[in-house]
Amino acid sequence: MMRTRPLKVALLGCGVVGSEVARIMTTHADDLAARIGAPVELAGVAVRRPGKVREGVPAELVTTDATALVKRGDIDVVVEVIGGIEPARTLITTAFEHGASVVSANKALLAQDGAALHAAAEAHGKDLYYEAAVAGAIPLIRPLRESLAGDKVNRVLGIVNGTTNFILDKMDTTGAGYQEALDEATALGYAEADPTADVEGFDAAAKAAILAGIAFHTRVRLDDVHREGMTEVTAADFASAKQMGRTIKLLAICERAEDGGSVTARVHPAMIPLTHPLASVRGAYNAVFVESDAAGQLMFYGPGAGGSPTASAVLGDLVAVCRNRLSGTTGPGESAYAALPVSPMGDVVTRYHISLDVADKPGVLAQVATVFAEHGVSIDTVRQQGKDGEASLVIVTHRASDAALGGTVEALRKLDTVRGVASIMRVEGE
Incomplete structure (x- = not known):
């Protein structure tokens, strides 16, 4: 049986992504209702420029007071697509406090304060979903x-x-x-x-x-x-x-x-x-x-980007959150039980491609190879080209730590026969 009272959605932001979310909510309203088990109603749209024409968004739904919108108390889900840290962070936590779950596409905020946002959602028994924050339409x-x-x-x-x-x-x-x-x-x-x-x-x-x-x-x-x-x-x-x-x-x-x-x-x-x-x-x-x-x-x-692909991910989250709302449950929250330390870049082990500008004379390759050996970085292949007293060496290493490679490059720069380090690039996927 489908519930007749609609679930109310507040939309924060109506740019490229937000306008697509609003359009799909309207054009696919019947399908969304059938999939969720209740109609979804766009109850308000918070924007910065109210005078801008937004096709498909009724003017009476547009407001510049995002705080008042999320505080209404009758909002079931807040969709945040304004981006940035503030006011998005405050608006999301306010939404939780006033009974709404949140769907967000805000990668910067989640990367900086994801733990605090998850804690706020859990404290109020609400959902925080953000599929659109990483790879647009790609389910990841x-x-x-x-x-x-x-x-x-x-x-x-x-x-x-x-x-x-x-x-x-x-x-x-x-x-x-x-x-x-x-x-x-x-x-x-x-x-x-x-x-x-x-x-x-x-x-x-x-x-x-x-x-x-x-x-x-x-x-x-x-x-x-x-x-x-x-x-x-x-x-x-x-x-x-x-x-x-x-x-x-x-x-x-x-x-x-x-x-x-x-x-x-x-x-x-x-x-x-x-x-x-x-x-x-x-x-x-x-x-x-x-x-x-x-x-x-x-x-x-x-x-991975664009209005329609990102809106697709937002709407997928909206359906999931609305279903949870109807059943009185919440989806998965933060899982940080492993609490593993994050190692510094110097500990990363990979291969490297280094291009050097060197003097074109005997003994240069031996000097360069000695520096690599002294820092524990093993050379896999070397290509050398020379002309008119100038030469380039292209070296690909075996696996070594980033710290060891950094020490190698610093020592190479001090050699009189090395005119410059033209390029350093890591080699992955092998």
Whole structure:
């Protein structure tokens, strides 16, 4: 039997994502009601600019007083898509205090204060869902915290930012430089006017913190994630990668240590083999590769941003939360029982691709090899090219700690025969 009294939904934000949420709630109202077991009613929409025309949103529902909206007391679910830390944090906690569950797409807030938000939700017996915060339309959070709840996840490796993947894909397939590829991404609407959050890895780092926390049942905050941007990646790096059968992606990597005693979370450009499933992820698409004990290797792929894809994830959470509301239950909350320490980047062990500008004369390679040996970093392959007194050395190492590699590079910079360290890039997926 379907309940006739509707569940009331307050929408905070009506931009690209919020307007799609409102549209789908209206156009798919009958289907949503059938799936939930009760109608859902858009009871109010909080915005900053009330005079803007919002197609499909009745003017009488629009308000600039978000606080009053979440305090109404008759709101069942608050959907937060305004982003940022404040006022989103206060509005979400206020919603819990006044009896509403929350669906959010706010990766930055969840990465910074997820533990406190989960605690507030639990204290008031309410839900906090946020599938849309990490990978747009790609179902990822629910599989990690529900479908794989009985498994042990060891690694999450993914492309979680469509803007950076579009830029790197253009550099790879067309030979374009970074700025040229960024300009095209901006013209097509993939990159913001200020692309810093994307290209410097802040967006991906927030997502890595959320993924690591869920995968390893450990609280991982944004400050725990090592972050490097991709602005220094060059066409020469791609040319070198191609010679070795690799490409370059900006990756979010969350790993459990081999002894199981700690975890790491990092975001940086990396070379991966063309045979790796992530190598074929093109354009603005996202993909996440999950490795676990029992399930083995799983890959989740699809559009990771945009109004409609993100709204799809928001509406999926809305259906789940409304069902919980009707049955008087709540879904899974925070699982941080493992409380594993987060190791520093220096403890991470991987392979490296280093490009050096050196003097073209006898004995240089021997000097460079000696520095690597002194710091315990084993060389796998070396390529050398020289002309008119100048030369380049491209070295790929065996697995070594990031700290050992850092010491090696510092020592190399002090050699008179090394004119410069042109590029350092990690090699993953092998």
